Amino acid sequence: MSRTVRTRIAPSPTGDPHVGTAYAALFNYAFAHTHGGQFILRIEDTDRTRSNQASEAMIFEALHWLGLTWDEGPDVGGPCGPYRQSERSEIYREHVKRLINAGHAYPCFCSKERLDKVRARQQAEGSTTVGYDGHCRAMAPADAALRRGEPHVVRLAMPREGQIVVKDLLRGEIAFEAAGIDDQVLLKSDGFPTYHLANVVDDHLMEISHVIRAEEWLSSLPKHVQLYRAFGWEPPVFCHLPLLRNADRSKISKRKNPVSLNYYRRAGYLPEALLNYLALMGWAMPDEREEFSLEEFARLLELERITLGGPIFDLEKLSWLNGKYIRGLTVVQLLERLRAGLLGDDYLLQVLPLIQERIETLEDFLDYGRFFFVGDVAYDDQALKKLVPKGRTPQDTAKVLKTLLDEHLDPLLDWQPERLESILRSFCEAAGWSPNELFMSVRVAVTGRAASPPLFDTMAVLGKEVCRRRIRRAAGALKSIK
RNA sequence: GCCCCUAUCGUCUAGCGGUUAGGACAUCGGCUUUUCAAGCCGAGAACACGGGUUCGACUCCCGUUGGGGGUGCCA
Numbered sequence: 001m002s003r004t005v006r007t008r009i010a011p012s013p014t015g016d017p018h019v020g021t022a023y024a025a026l027f028n029y030a031f032a033h034t035h036g037g038q039f040i041l042r043i044e045d046t047d048r049t050r051s052n053q054a055s056e057a058m059i060f061e062a063l064h065w066l067g068l069t070w071d072e073g074p075d076v077g078g079p080c081g082p083y084r085q086s087e088r089s090e091i092y093r094e095h096v097k098r099l100i101n102a103g104h105a106y107p108c109f110c111s112k113e114r115l116d117k118v119r120a121r122q123q124a125e126g127s128t129t130v131g132y133d134g135h136c137r138a139m140a141p142a143d144a145a146l147r148r149g150e151p152h153v154v155r156l157a158m159p160r161e162g163q164i165v166v167k168d169l170l171r172g173e174i175a176f177e178a179a180g181i182d183d184q185v186l187l188k189s190d191g192f193p194t195y196h197l198a199n200v201v202d203d204h205l206m207e208i209s210h211v212i213r214a215e216e217w218l219s220s221l222p223k224h225v226q227l228y229r230a231f232g233w234e235p236p237v238f239c240h241l242p243l244l245r246n247a248d249r250s251k252i253s254k255r256k257n258p259v260s261l262n263y264y265r266r267a268g269y270l271p272e273a274l275l276n277y278l279a280l281m282g283w284a285m286p287d288e289r290e291e292f293s294l295e296e297f298a299r300l301l302e303l304e305r306i307t308l309g310g311p312i313f314d315l316e317k318l319s320w321l322n323g324k325y326i327r328g329l330t331v332v333q334l335l336e337r338l339r340a341g342l343l344g345d346d347y348l349l350q351v352l353p354l355i356q357e358r359i360e361t362l363e364d365f366l367d368y369g370r371f372f373f374v375g376d377v378a379y380d381d382q383a384l385k386k387l388v389p390k391g392r393t394p395q396d397t398a399k400v401l402k403t404l405l406d407e408h409l410d411p412l413l414d415w416q417p418e419r420l421e422s423i424l425r426s427f428c429e430a431a432g433w434s435p436n437e438l439f440m441s442v443r444v445a446v447t448g449r450a451a452s453p454p455l456f457d458t459m460a461v462l463g464k465e466v467c468r469r470r471i472r473r474a475a476g477a478l479k480s481i482k
Numbered sequence: 483g484c485c486c487c488u489a490u491c492g493u494c495u496a497g498c499g500g501u502u503a504g505g506a507c508a509u510c511g512g513c514u515u516u517u518c519a520a521g522c523c524g525a526g527a528a529c530a531c532g533g534g535u536u537c538g539a540c541u542c543c544c545g546u547u548g549g550g551g552g553u554g555c556c557a
């Protein structure tokens with residue numbers, strides 16, 4: 001009870017920095033501060049194929065922008081490091097060994113094919129439990145030792161019967177039938193731990209007192225609790241936050257909502273307004289005041305008061321709040337905000353070289369460079385016509401743009417001219433479009449005009465978020481054409 | 483399919499057995515204003531349904547329905 005409060009945010013660096021990460025970080029940060037504890041940043045990069053350095057850097061950057069500073073983390077260090085899971089492999093391996101020796105875990109040599117087959121059969125039979133069937137659990141330790149050289153994973157030996165009762169701060173006790181939970185993989189065949197293992201081991205070793213995370217983890221809580229038991233550790237307090245939702249109530253996603261923190265930053269939302277809005281999701285101040293600072297939030301947050309209905313992330317209300325914050329600034333402060341972004345030297349110095357050769361008077365600058373500074377661009381009839389190459393239909397064009405965006409541009413984190421060019425060029429072949437066709441279409445989508453500075457440089461300067469939303473919008477506009 | 487969570491205006495929420503069910507966004511109307519915003523004032527708008535418990539349920543319990551999440555060698 002008197003234990004120091006230590007909370008953490010544990011993002012996985014596999015994409016653009018996510019608004020859900022900021023949401024969880026906000027509550028963890030605030031709770032730690034309410035209780036004079038520490039807030040820790042841990043990078044969960046155990047998925048070697050998806051984890052990526054650019055993503056990690058963007059997460060740091062985005063959280064710094066928001067002002068959610070951490071007391072311990074990969075960049076600032078701390079007594080419980082390293083804070084990057086990829087650098088802790090030895091720790092996990094040792095802990096797995098302990099579990100195996102105690103009979104709480106076992107090696108599993110089942111092939112992917114067998115696993116798929118088992119799952120397919122269970123599904124076909126309408127079996128009540130779908131998951132690993134425990135095939136290798138019966139293997140004698142001596143036999144397993146003999147096969148040590150073969151590729152294998154290590155699984156957690158879950159109790160076969162009875163109930164696993166877990167406790168969530170907001171929901172109270174929740175009982176799961178042990179029979180319905182399969183033996184989770186703890187150590188992958190590449191030697192890296194799964195989330196389940198790594199998060200339990202690290203939370204324990206890093207002395208995390210309160211695990212405040214998204215509700216999507218609630219169903220794996222019994223596995224985590226079982227791990228704490230197997231290790232003989234005292235589990236932390238668990239508090240599962242409601243999931244942010246799209247307007248249709250599904251879990252917030254990039255197809256239906258801007259989810260990248262970079263979007264909000266570029267669009268000109270003030271970090272304190274975003275944080276304030278996020279704090280309103282599932283939380284209300286005791287006096288119902290809706291505008292408050294991070295400090296006030298950190299002073300008054302009580303986890304018990306969090307509401308559990310999944311809140312819809314409402315851009316309209318966010319924008320209203322943001323407007324309030326902007327109006328609350330002095331003119332000089334407003335100028336500073338502008339200079340920190342769209343009207344800052346950094347950005348202007350990127351834009352100007354692309355415009356310089358194309359203007360004759362300084363006042364041409366605004367007219368010509370307009371699309372570098374606005375959010376959406378308008379597509380007039382002429383632009384709409386240029387968007388669709390001769391001989392192509394609006395529908396085809398919309399489809400090509402969407403595919404380009406979703407499958408090729410969206411996963412790109414290193415948003416540089418060279419990368420963009422190679423992606424667009426190879427996409428031409430895949431789509432069966434000529435570079436002329438595709439590049440003009442993308443140019444118009446991204447700038448609103450048929451004439452612009454070199455496409456890839458322009459896209460690079462505009463940034464991923466702006467390109468994304470404009471291409472998306474262009475595709476949408478095309479679809480509504482007859 | 484199975485497991486788990488969840489349910490107050492369109493949206494975010496207050497409520498914690500007895501209230502004309504309150505506030506905010508959005509919407510609509512008015513005032514202000516050269517215009518547009520902003521600001522101010524006002525209006526419409528909710529306890530999903532069915533059983534209990536109780537003198538009394540939005541509040542407690544059970545069920546139904548709706549919504550969500552999970553069911554990966556992803557987190």
